[in-house]
Amino acid sequence: MTKSNRKKELKEQIYLKAMQLFKEKGYEKVTVQEIADTCGIAKGTFFNYFAKKDDILLYLGISQIEYFVSHLNELEDHTSLKEQIESILGDLLQRFLDYGEIMKLAVLELIKSDYLIETESKSIAQLQHYLVEIIEKAINNGTFRSKWDAETIASTIMGIYFSTLITAIMKQNVNTKELFQQNLNVIWEGISQK
Template sequence: MSREERKRQTKEAIVRHAVELFKQKGFDNVTVEEITKQCGIAKGTFFNYFAKKEHILLHLTDAYFARLDDIFGQFSDQEPKEGVLRIFSDLLSLYAKHYEILRFALLETVKAPGETNGAGGNIPLFRQKLADFFVEAEAAGRFCGKWEPELTASVLSDLFVQTLIGRSGTDAFDKAEAYEKLKRQIVAIWEGLAHEKG
């Protein structure tokens, strides 16, 4: 086995054991010492991979957002409002599936936007993917935006992230409820917040 393969396996083992401990005891109740003991590694080895236990959560958030290309790719040729709703639905499903850990990871990402290791780049990356989605829709004639794609993407991505944050304090995540609320908000934004006076 190569040195790179051993490093990859060690990092995976740290993440796997840490996640199990986080699920059992709650993130705040787990120490780096417990993680290293569970992995059978020295504390110094842990710090070769993660500067602190919070970075494990940021690593998990990276893995969540790594799915963006696949999810956006599935809906890139759809009418934009329907495409956005389907993209958000898929992301909510993925979030719900791994909610026990991703809720902590999301909060850590929001708290540490300037961190390295890709940590702070996930939300801006999500926003950029949405902006690109609208640019492509405009170029294909499927969308005629009133505002620049970056602003549209910023509003929608902030709405999505806020929906997740707003439900992160609960023990369970109701994907259907979150989606319905998000859908109503997107429809309100899409149609405008007020009727024009006639």
């Protein structure tokens, strides 16, 4: 295993154990020292991975962007823009929801913190930027036509993405990918031109 893989694995371990502690004791009651002790690392090692406790809650969003970027080339295997969007955003939703109760906790803590909202907004803007690039590429190569500009389309799709995410967090036993595809289908006719 490479050094970068070991570092990524340790960061993931710190994240998961911290989130478990937050779930058990409440976010405010958990200290960085407690997280470090649970992970079997020094407090200083914790700070090599996360600048502060709040950053743990941002890690999932950041890892989502990394996942999206790392899979951009695979999107070209899909024949249509809609399939590309369904594939990557459906996968991102599923990755979010694989964390279950921990994800609910992270969302609630994000909502309560101005710092976290501001920082997470940057990740959301970055995700939307990548979506705009995919849409513009499809428009420029002639595989997709719309009367709407790429920014408006991306913004609308992001709205559906987050609506689906919130619905899935609030309700149990929801097929997230299917819900996202259904919501995307509702607006797709208004976005695309035949």
